[in-house]
Amino acid sequence: MNYMLKDENAIYYECGYSCDNALYIRLGTDAFFITDSRYTIDADENVMGAQVVINGDLYGEAAKILHKHKVKKVIFDPKEWTVAGFEKVSQNVKVKFKPELDFSHKKRIIKSDEELKIISKAAKLGAKAFKHLAKEFRKNGFGKDEYTLTHIAKGILGDFGKYELSFDPIVAINKNAAKPHATPTSTLLEKNDLLLVDAGLKYKRYCSDRTRTVQADKYFMFDTHQSFKRKKIQKAYDVVLKAHDNAIAKARSGMKAKKVDALTRDIVEKAGYGKYYVHSTGHGVGLDIHEMPYISTKSDTIIEDGMVYTIEPGIYIPDEFGIRIEDMVAMVDGRATVLANK
């Protein structure tokens, strides 16, 4: 099989190295890693199973390689390539370029044992960071705004520079949590506020992802057992937790992803919150923070052992509050195993 890759994580998956300016071409058993001279030393040291080719004109070099090897057909993912980059590679060669959406993501949907170990470690480091974060917020978080709290979260999640983050953490108070992708505001954290934190870090390039919603009282922890003073919040919280626990308990290999989605959605809908559950149940996690399988109402993907994804139901009442509880699971022996302690 012949294929060419542009995406940084797609390339890393193939050869154990990548950088922000590289192309990867696989032609049967041969492979080529093309980058510019800034990365010569790092590429030579780290690329496995591919020849390192240095050329500032990456796309021109790719075209040359395709021409030289008399390639007839090569697969590419049209989501990975810009119109400009693809044209440079394709304009002067007689090659059939076969578009295949999500080509690399499909290859990566089942994690190897080695990958599962790394992701599991990432998830555990993420959970540990949430513990530290709770301690820090209890001590120094009250009276600080979401900008500052987000900054504190970044420091603790990344262990102060040791780890990269999976994404910019979400730290949202009360009604700001009603936006699933909230960005920071100047709202200050006060005692007994609802506090939602969605955050993750990267360990050996693999992502973690976790969300907790808590009542920020004097002794709060980012666990799933929460007692909210406002009954309306507690009621919604209990529904989200039940939906979350139900999917973890009942997800099975062999199910369609939309069936797993229904394991959370049915509970939320039956409780009358259907219209406030505005997103999917979850998404795959790996080198990318969002990858396959997507656990949505429309996904016919069959869940299999070795898949890793999030279970993250939520209820969002506009201008009032938002609740989400998210854990990462891996399918092992047919069942969903939570990757870090709840």
Next chain:
Amino acid sequence: MNYMLKDENAIYYECGYSCDNALYIRLGTDAFFITDSRYTIDADENVMGAQVVINGDLYGEAAKILHKHKVKKVIFDPKEWTVAGFEKVSQNVKVKFKPELDFSHKKRIIKSDEELKIISKAAKLGAKAFKHLAKEFRKNGFGKDEYTLTHIAKGILGDFGKYELSFDPIVAINKNAAKPHATPTSTLLEKNDLLLVDAGLKYKRYCSDRTRTVQADKYFMFDTHQSFKRKKIQKAYDVVLKAHDNAIAKARSGMKAKKVDALTRDIVEKAGYGKYYVHSTGHGVGLDIHEMPYISTKSDTIIEDGMVYTIEPGIYIPDEFGIRIEDMVAMVDGRATVLANK
């Protein structure tokens, strides 16, 4: 003129708002901002001079608009669009799509007075952050590794969550500074080490960018007057500073960008360091951290009043040390004005 944009900053420039999932179409005097329902409220409140259209299928909606308005020709930048996205827009409409590389960057190359004010403020905030950073490093930086120092730099540059950063700061010690795009290592900062910091922040979405190379002694500051104990370093440093100052003093509107590049390069080459100056003199700065004009050996762009760019010559001796001094300038009344105190 008709054009369609995908890039977040390109769209922001047109209508004062953008988000990570949007398209913008301009058809003569009409304009359309297409996004999904997560951004309805924000888009309605902030988009200026364009009709907000909500549709999860952005590309399909774009095709619909082009079809409905019987558009004959529309400009797009093939670097902005993925093959997949462009195909979705173009496959079913009878429109001539005219590729124009750097379409938005070309529009943005001359900054308005309002933009100059904002960029100037960004640069000044950046310079101020370097002062704070020196203080913090003098007090608490010695004995810490590059990971931790980078984390500290992020906090101070962003004023602990208040500002986004232009890019991940570079904090490089001794030989690590010899890589122009150094990433952190476990090297510890010790007294009298060479320390290079390249960092910037965003103010109202506009970027700042600044580099200083210093001898990290007890009283060091991130200014351009440095005394290195190693003569070899001081010699190279003086060459870089001379090149930097020369370009700032002699750059003129009406010159080609490659002439400005020569104002630094000739000095470095004459001093015998030519092969250690491995990059261009500078790059434009605005909504993007790298935009036009590019101050390189090959650029025929004519420098004009209102352009903003960096002057950042460097000398990189592999496995020994690297030096770079970078300031942002704006062309005003024919000359280069440094945007923040040196």
